[in-house]
Amino acid sequence: DTGVSQDPRHKITKRGQNVTFRCDPISEHNRLYWYRQTLGQGPEFLTYFQNEAQLEKSRLLSDRFSAERPKGSFSTLEIQRTEQGDSAMYLCASSLAGAFGEQFFGPGTRLTVL
Amino acid sequence: KQEVTQIPAALSVPEGENLVLNCSFTDSAIYNLQWFRQDPGKGLTSLLLIQSSQREQTSGRLNASLDKSSGRSTLYIAASQPGDSATYLCAPQGNTDKLIFGTGTRLQVFP
Numbered sequence: 001d002t003g004v005s006q007d008p009r010h011k012i013t014k015r016g017q018n019v020t021f022r023c024d025p026i027s028e029h030n031r032l033y034w035y036r037q038t039l040g041q042g043p044e045f046l047t048y049f050q051n052e053a054q055l056e057k058s059r060l061l062s063d064r065f066s067a068e069r070p071k072g073s074f075s076t077l078e079i080q081r082t083e084q085g086d087s088a089m090y091l092c093a094s095s096l097a098g099a100f101g102e103q104f105f106g107p108g109t110r111l112t113v114l
Numbered sequence: 115k116q117e118v119t120q121i122p123a124a125l126s127v128p129e130g131e132n133l134v135l136n137c138s139f140t141d142s143a144i145y146n147l148q149w150f151r152q153d154p155g156k157g158l159t160s161l162l163l164i165q166s167s168q169r170e171q172t173s174g175r176l177n178a179s180l181d182k183s184s185g186r187s188t189l190y191i192a193a194s195q196p197g198d199s200a201t202y203l204c205a206p207q208g209n210t211d212k213l214i215f216g217t218g219t220r221l222q223v224f225p
Contacts, residue, residue, distance in 0.1 A: 042205075056212065
């Protein structure tokens with residue numbers, strides 16, 4: 001399968017714990033995006049990378065959130081000291097740089113914070 | 115700030131009907147617009163991408179139109195089938211590259 005993959009698919013954690021999610025983009029794509037989706041809402045942009053560089057971060061991304069893409073391939077999203085409000089689906093997408101770059105999404109990681 | 119509205123919020127139709135899903139956005143300075151399908155608990159599947167210079171894009175039974183100046187896009191689904199049941203999301207992309215999503219149209223097609 002050459003699509004975007006995410007791991008894990010589901011994560012249940014207790015409030016206050018740290019969690020880390022991984023995203024592997026389509027291999028030739030140099031842009032990688034993270035979005036968050038809560039129940040009944042459309043996805044909301046969190047951050048994106050072009051190669052290793054993090055180009056934009058949403059105000060939704062508090063100090064407890066950090067994302068990396070160290071070698072310009074896979075990316076990780078870490079949430080420290082999780083809160084119940086962090087419960088959501090975390091979606092990753094990738095694209096080729098350019099004004100018409102179609103974004104392709106992975107299956108998402110469903111986070112539940114108890 | 116870009117805001118996206120999708121109408122209707124939900125739609126339930128018998129199999130075989132032709133459908134129109136509407137999307138409106140407040141900032142017409144966009145580079146493209148994507149339509150996605152999302153099944154419950156799953157990720158998003160890209161259906162169509164319309165560039166800002168295009169007025170229409172077709173894929174099988176799907177046709178999407180874009181009127182950038184008026185901030186509107188429509189997704190037309192011909193001869194709907196039960197397998198089309200899903201939530202449909204539109205997302206314009208501006209010069210910041212991120213997609214801005216509406217809350218979607220939840221479609222149910224019954225046999």
